Amino acid sequence: xxxxxxxxxxLVVHEGDTVTLNCSYEVTNxxxxxxxxxxKKAPTFLFMLTSSGIEKKSGxxxxxxxxxxxxxxxxxxxxxxxDSAVYLCAVEINSDYKLTFGKGTLLTVNP
Amino acid sequence: xxxxxxxxxxxxxxEGQNVTLSCEQNLNHDAMYWxxxxxxxxxxxxxxxQIVNDFQKGDIAExxxxxxxxxxxxxxTVTSAQKxxxxxxxxxxxxxxxxxxxxxxxxxxxxxxL
Numbered sequence: 001x002x003x004x005x006x007x008x009x010x011l012v013v014h015e016g017d018t019v020t021l022n023c024s025y026e027v028t029n030x031x032x033x034x035x036x037x038x039x040k041k042a043p044t045f046l047f048m049l050t051s052s053g054i055e056k057k058s059g060x061x062x063x064x065x066x067x068x069x070x071x072x073x074x075x076x077x078x079x080x081x082x083d084s085a086v087y088l089c090a091v092e093i094n095s096d097y098k099l100t101f102g103k104g105t106l107l108t109v110n111p
Numbered sequence: 112x113x114x115x116x117x118x119x120x121x122x123x124x125x126e127g128q129n130v131t132l133s134c135e136q137n138l139n140h141d142a143m144y145w146x147x148x149x150x151x152x153x154x155x156x157x158x159x160x161q162i163v164n165d166f167q168k169g170d171i172a173e174x175x176x177x178x179x180x181x182x183x184x185x186x187x188t189v190t191s192a193q194k195x196x197x198x199x200x201x202x203x204x205x206x207x208x209x210x211x212x213x214x215x216x217x218x219x220x221x222x223x224x225l
Contacts (some may be wrong), residue, residue: 009151028141042201042216043154051209051221088153092212098169099214103153 004029006102021105023089025069031094038086079109115217122222132187133221136200143185148199197224
């Protein structure tokens with residue numbers, strides 16, 4: 001059975017802190033790993049990772065994939081209250097269109 | 112603007128009633144999905160469709176039904192057989208980025224069974 005495990009499940013920090021969110025996976029025929037941010041309703045796409053060791057960056061957010069150890073991390077530096085959200089990790093299997101999601105990490109950034 | 116429209120946003124139903132959630136996209140995406148989200152559970156796949164007139168069961172299809180008569184539309188019916196239907200339902204479609212499928216989500220429909 002394909003599994004995606006995110007940790008921690010919740011995290012509370014102060015503005016300006018740096019956070020690291022983790023996503024590990026056990027799937028057959030890995031194709032890609034995706035990160036999403038969900039504030040109120042629709043998750044919005046952050047990053048898509050397919051190759052090990054190549055960091056993707058967007059402003060204060062960055063992510064990297066380790067295909068040997070089967071995990072990815074999402075880093076957020078200099079956190080702001082607007083970063084408060086649920087961060088979802090999903091893995092795509094090579095043989096079909098399905099994505100398997102983790103349970104998400106609820107990040108709360110306090111002023 | 113292109114996007115995915117889900118309706119209604121909020122829905123209440125009595126036990127034993129069927130209810131249909133609408134999902135329409137004008138992105139010209141081939142594949143469409145329905146996910147269910149419960150607190151602390153992440154997103155779980157109900158049904159997905161890669162082309163018109165074809166769809167496959169996801170991980171939690173029992174008590175749900177779908178149709179895909181048009182490329183733009185993928186309605187989900189929550190039947191009375193679904194034992195715990197109160198949840199947040201997300202519809203999505205995919206676009207390809209560098210060969211990988213990236214989901215675009217609608218704003219969701221929150222169903223409450225009274």
